[in-house]
Amino acid sequence: MNLEKVIFGFFVILACTLNTGFFIGEIDVIYQHNATELFLALGISVVVMVLKLGDRTQIGALQLATSLAVVLQLILSCFVWVWQTQVSGQPMDAETMSTIVSLSGGALLANVISVILLIGETLRQTR
């Protein structure tokens, strides 16, 4: 067993699961989407991105690209949240929540691709 693989796999999958957890629920129902969960998803995604830095293999490059997409999407979605509640000073409404959740949905897709790459590489190694 390789410790690096365990840690790496753990963070990649955790990022994906947190992202999924935030995403599920009606898109415009505010209480179905948890702010802490979004925050954790963003945090773990950044950790994953850092873990992927410096891998010179081909598959490593693609892995990093998926993480960049995830982080970008999640930052945008957090930014929308902060703008609505702090900068504009309005209460959260269904329209804004829809934007936030759909952005996190895009991040989820990139996270799924990342997990697929992880599985693909593992399968190839045990051929």
Place this chain on the structure above:
Amino acid sequence: MEPFFLILRRLRRPLLALIGTAIISVLGLANIPGVDANGNPAILGYFHAFYVMTFTATTVGFGEEPYAFSEAQRLWVIFSICISVTSWAYTLAVIFHMTRDPTFRAAILRSHFSTRVRRQTEPFILVIGYGQSGTVLAQMLDRIGYKSVIVELQADRVARIETQEYLRAPLFVAADGRWPETLVDAGVTHPQCQAMVVLAGDDDTTQAVAIGGSTLNPNLRIIARARSEMAVANLESFQRIEIVNPYETFAFNLGQDFSSPEKLRVREWLTGLPGAKRPTVLKLPIGHWVICGFGRFGHYVAKALTRADASWTAIDNNPELAAEPSLLQKTYSQETLSEAGIERAVGIVACTDRDAINLAAIRRARVLNRDLFVVVRQMHASNASLVEATNADLRFIQADVTSHEVRQLITSPLLSRFLQALRADTGDLAQRTSAQLEATVEDRVPFLWVFRCMEAFPGLREAFAYNPEAPLKIGDLLVYPYDPSRNLQAMALMLVRSNEEVLLPEAHTILQTGDHILFAGTKDVDVLQKLHYLSPSPLPLIRTGVEPPRSWVFRKLAAWRTAAR
């Protein structure tokens, strides 16, 4: 589509009869007066008439729909049943007759075959002729990883294929390879067709097929077995046709056994059926030889003996042979054998074209001289056990010799180059090769493959670009890629760099891009070795025994842990 139209054409008359009866019966039933459920006069109409006829004509019989028929309608239905059932029976009879018709079945099989060949996505080799040589060859190709497409004229031989064991089931058809359509159906112009091997029974057919194939696809590699000088001369004028002459090869092998037996042994070892037992050394004695049967094969043997400075006397009872000083044109009796000098001879070559005569000649010769070295030619595979019972020192089986030759040509051009170098070698290359083979594959025939150092492979690009201080060596390719403490059962036979050849390269030889290495080893070792093509390369693991951390964070972590320790 072709068999579909063929079926339609055969069924034209029964179909016409069916349609005709349907028209007549529906027309009648639709217009004959009847009464409805309330007793009012009514006719059935075309829709209901057709509905009733569909189940009446096929004898399903739902009853009288939509309401009870009048007597006139019932009369018509009786008539309709008579004509429609008759025409159905007629149709079925024609269909059964057709499916039992051998020409029709052949056409169906043929179209099935050509469709399957057309859909082939993996590389295959076309084998024309499935006699003894074809059988041995197809099995050899199967072992070294090629699918074969087989064309054979005799249906019973083709039927045999289905009962034989293959990893990749061959596609086959019973057809005449001399017909261009057959060759096209069998994939002679298919992009995945790697080569065509022609092993027809006689040289005339072989010529026709080989030349036909070469005309249809001038870029295709064609390997033809030819034994007569005329056929060889004809085929040699085609650039892409390579000729295998088992008689000449065998005689050449005999000659090489006299001069350098170790070279012959290595050659046979590398070209045998992979995984089978390795061949033994012969050590033919030099002295006087008696040749029974002086046909084409006998001539080749005699030439080889002359070249090796051995004397010989031939015996043949064919009166049409040209007279020659050391040829006795007599029967193979004990007197003739004595006259040929069997008492003082060191060996006998029994090579008439009849197994029984060969066996008898050997028996008589052994009575006169017990210590003869016996070389016997085996004509038919079915006589193998009889020929084996003679305990001959060497058997000439055309199928084996041919398949060895073809494997040489097909495996890789690198193998041919290695064998040429072996032939030209004046040092101890043969001894060194056989010692290394012994250590690698013990007493088995090795599998052969080529490792290509191309930078297009991501794993190799890493190995070449990131490790300038510890470059990739041949030895790295011989380590088990998941566990560096074990070695792969493989050895490097030859390294080719641009046009330079390095025979038996050492493990510390540094590789460059563009190098090709011919390896010999046990089964599936090449799969493990090809992990080097993939990214991430197994090279760091091989070097250090641990998988290196791949990203920046883990590298820092590893450095920190090492420092702490």
